[in-house]
Amino acid sequence: MQVPAQFAYEKATSVDHAIALLARHGPESLIVAGGHSLIPMMKLRLADPSTLIDINGLTDLDYIRVEGDQVRLGAMTRHATVLESAVVREHFAILPDAERTIADPIVRNRGTVGGSLCQADPSEDLSAAFSALRADVVIRNADGERVVPVREFHLGPYETAVAHGELLIEVRVPIRTHTGSAYQKIERRAGDWAVASAGSVVSLDGDTVAEAGIGLTAVGAPHFVAAEAEDSLRGNPATAEAFTEAGRIAAEHCAPSADQRGPVDYKRALVAELVTRTLQRATARARGEA
């Protein structure tokens, strides 16, 4: 039987209250959102907070709305809500593609966008998808707010730009015209962590790639990004050959580790194939073909 160590429990009633509780209870206190990463870690005693600050009451952070040329997702938006959102599907097909592969439907009822990002698991899928989309996150603290690009948000495994006393409150995703996106994951069984995943965002100017975003997860890509592969595409024709080459470059530059999910060369082969396929699908979607 897995039982967390003892901790004190506080229920936050607002964002400001949560931030005040973090300050009051000190650096050993932790925020719990959906809890589907943190509670298992507490059961295994890998996490041992002195105080757990529950933000599930902050329903004002559960929203998806369009503001100007951005879609904004509140940090407490559940995975299931993202998966079902018509607004998200219309602008960023990569997100439902990715969401469909995250854990299982019951876990997705509970897990949140903000929690997934803040957990910063190196195999997490939304981190790669939001990196491909060049999203920003909004972090609130006692003094105000700051906006951090997702590509600068992850400082390493399980480490983010969110300092103690701060709360991630929102993700902002830019809406781009003539753009398509796609995500694909290889997993050993339904609901497992990725062996490797890739997500691509392609903005077209005619038949030329105006901008490309490529996110990778579980393969040691810095900030979940395949930057060199993106560079190879920008300003060049959107051709099958270019996408194959981008896959090859992404595979070469990522840094997977051998583990029970497979050896390094296998994971590199997956990266090459998944990058190529998602670039093709993203481009087809940008052209309105898929």
Add this chain to the structure above:
Amino acid sequence: MEITIRVNGEQVVRDVEPRLLLTHFLRDELRLTGTHWGCDTTNCGACVVRLDGVPVKSCTVLAVMADGAAVDTVEGLAHGAELDPLQEGFVTCHGLQCGFCTPGMLMTGRALLDRDPDPSPQTIREAISGQVCRCTGYENIVRSVRWAAEKEASKEEVTP
């Protein structure tokens, strides 16, 4: 910490440790042992209950997180002596053998039918994809949910 939860329509108040998991709260504090405690790792789905109507794995929710909420368990499915159509479906279509996964399957299946009264076999398979059954190969569970969907549709037709 004192918590108040509406369990199967009835308000319960208990003083619990913050670290008590919802599944153990239901089973050990309330003796509602229909909710099963399976893998303990958010994988198997034997512990699925509805939290404010939404299916969740109760081994990964703290009882204190359910404070102020409504929790529905398999014990609340039947209406007195009358089984829920989904329970009838499991009986009729052999949706279980050992029965260990059944409470979770029923709670997820009921939530699915409440949202989507006519789910396709594929939709049912997706809905239960976070739950493990080692007896039926899932086929009979899918049939059981379909059986309930059809029974409920036919009931609605005859009631004006």
